[in-house]
Amino acid sequence: MPTKLRTTTHYLFTEQLRLLGWTYVYLIAIFLILPFIFDLISGNLKDFSLTGSIATLGLGAVFGLFLMITMSLTYDHFKLFIQNGISRKTFWRARILSMLAMGLVGTIITAIYDYAIVVPLRFDSIAKFFNNGNFYTLYIHYFGNNLAINIFASLIMLLLAYILLGTTGLAFGSIFSLLSKTTRRLVLILGPILGIFFLFFIASNSNGHSSDSFIWLLDLFKFLVGDFNNAAAGHLNPLMPMLTMLVGSSIMAGIAYFFNQKLKVKS
Template identity: 25%
Template structure:
């Protein structure tokens, strides 16, 4: 247990450093540079409003950045594994600590999303201003219950993304360096190709995708009889996916090994 705590401490300190660096860049890009441009273009006039606008953009961007960081945090595997095994920490403990670290980090990210959600709800046009509530806000018919379900379902979603990150990272770490390069180059290309194909299908004969759309709607909890989305269905589905993914990730974790020569 002691070792697990040490590794969690290491993970969290790593993540804090990562987040600080990313946010410094983000603030520089989304606030610093626009403010500078504003200064050059129109002096200090309207400066406060411009900064407020930039900050609101930042709070929205942060939602996506948090998700990406969480995935990346799950993805990081080899350097961490090799440092841990160098220090007599088993794969099992490394994996266990990572799952707990991710639950903690996802919780923090989720609290942030929740608070921005509350602000949006307060200042905007009701449930329509929060994507979750727009979709699932008809189910409980009670604001406190809707908010609790929003918190829980979002949390489950964040954890699922991070666990997907763990799997992707573990698979990547198991590849040889050469194959890692091939994958790193081909995945974006394949992604673009896929998008292009999808676009063509949608333009020409959109009904090919109908079953897919129907499945997605089902997975997201849409019920024809009710006429609205039920959050319990996707939550259950995601929990099952998380459990399955964790089992797979633990299996992948046992296969990790240090590479020869560097």
């Protein structure tokens, strides 16, 4: 690996690790320590469950959100790197590499959290954990009942989901860095509103009463998540969402590269 790529990747990776540490510190402070203090002050300490609070912290979901947000932070890094003679291409490559490394870190953290903390505290067994609302519930029977294979497959899916979130953050961050402050604010305000409106529009048109025009969208979604021929829950094909996430990540990485190459210093 070229020296500059290694240095840039190392810089981004260590910075993200530091930020992740702080994120978890805040998470623990807000969802563990503050409720404890409130219950202590209000005299309801018997209502406070330390194990319950720890088991519902949702470190995995928080990590996904963290990765997407930190990967979208583009311009500040671009400024620093171009000041230090780092090209846009190296910057993009380093972001991809650090994102992959962080995805792996997140998968390991989530695995440790799920199997060493959540399962013993909330479920009697890993099988019950998989059968009670975990994302892998939909696919649990596809590879048979071998627990090791299912754990491995679920972790691969999780890693791919993190990578998709990371590359999505990269793509949006690169696009946003090219916009002016006013346009950025407009997009941030109007984007979610239009998105919600669009979802309602689809929902109202796909309930079979008014029109079938969006049924194809629902069918496409089912296909992408591995639901062929209305398979029963637990029997969906996990390879399909894996492929979907892999292709989606590649597209997002491509979009990020395209806009990354257009980054320039704002005066």
